[in-house]
Amino acid sequence: MAILDGMAIDCSDLQAVGGTRFIAVRKWGASDIVQFNDTLHTITLIDEAASTGATWGVFESRLESSSLAITGANEGKEFSTYECTLSWFIPGITTTQFASLYDFDGECLMAMVIDNNDAESGDPNPSLTFANNKVIGVSNTLASQDGSNAGGFHYTTERTQQWCRLQSVEGGTGTAFSDEIGVTVTLVAKQYEIPRAYIGTTSIDANGLGLTTGS
Amino acid sequence: MAITNGINVKCSDIIGAGGIRNVLIRTWTAADVIVYTNGPTAHAISSIKEGASNATWYNYEFKQELPSLTVTASKENGSTAYECSLNFMMPEMDNVKSAVLQQLMDTCMMVIAVGNNGKAYVLGVSQKYSNEKASNRNQTYASMTGAEGATGAGINDDNGWTVTMGCKQWEAPRIYNGTLALYTNVGSGTGTSTTT
Secondary structure: OOOOOOOOOOOHHHOOOEEEEEEEEEOOOOOOOEEEEOOOOOEEEEEEEEEEEEEEEEOOOOOOOOOEEEEEOOOOOOEEEEEEEEEEEEOOOOOHHHHHHHHHHHHEEEEEEEEOOOOOOOOOOOOOOOOOOEEEEEOOOOOOOOOOOOOOEEOOOOOOOOOOEEEEEEEEOOOOOOOOEEEEEEEEEEEOOOOEEOOOEEEOOOOOOEEEEEO | OOOOOOOOOHHHHHHHHOOEEEEEEEEEOOEEEEEEEOOOOOOEEEEEOOOOOOEEEEEOOOEEEEEEEEEEEEEEEEEEEEEEEEEEEEEEEOOHHHHHHHOOOOOOEEEEEOOOOEEEEOOOOOOOOHHHHHOHHHHOHHHHHHEEEEEEOOOOOOEEEEEEEEEEEOOOOOOEOOOOOOOOOOOOOOOOEOOO
């Protein structure tokens, strides 16, 4: 692609804040339908099946404890490798939390990270949009795919080899009473394109622990 | 946000008295309903209720002219954090005061500090970065960040507990401008107040 324009940095870019607003995770399903817009480098649809929205679990974390790190490297080939690392801290170590984390084990995952920039940093009103998001484990460069589905690529868990996976759960009880008790969860995805933003429909359920994309 | 307003300073602003008149504390509950007011001239909370009921607050009395509220804001990159600290002194370390301290140790709280200027400053209730679906999963609540007890050495020294309530939030403390009824159970010993 020709480079047609550069980029500007304005005041709002400099006021951008760090951290994540929340993290949504789901398992890849054999019937998942994903649509990409390669011109805008976005994902326009993530469905569980035709006309069936995809359900994600929303994982809260302690404020200011979660981050997404992306490391791109090019070794002289026509593609770059992007290692995406998402980690967050879960305070408590309760049975419920462990049971939830155990669901990640050995699974092919996708994760959506919504950052804190959907509302201006000085605006206390929570944003009703989730535009400032990044999806890891869903990519369209060098991914194995089956294009048989009209209107979108039809992925199967077994064949897209760029899913996100659980890399580590680190933490513990600490020793002193004032130590932190909790675990830091790390998900990683190796892909061959920068993480995309999901620009399709998103809705959060009533208790804030479920998110639906797509239809 | 763009700047759309300046400020005026009136005579009443200048003659407003310093210090704190009332300290009210309550624990966040899952049913809490907070109504925030935002605008060019308002950064307030107009209602704090527990479901459909009035919210009950507990009054913490103190030795006069000792409590103070300090707010320190600092900006890093695009993020501005407000560290709020309210301290007040409960004279005489006794059984009841110690019992009160035990209650403050492990709960997530909100605090109203009513200044001698009549303004009710709210700590631990902020909208910025609050949980969108469950108010009690807000992680910017107030907690007891310190307590210092001292008998003093001299006979005329103070004996008592100095309690510090603190919170970190990402917006300036709001003013409570709803209905605040102080000492709704006057005479019962442990005073309570309500917000509606």
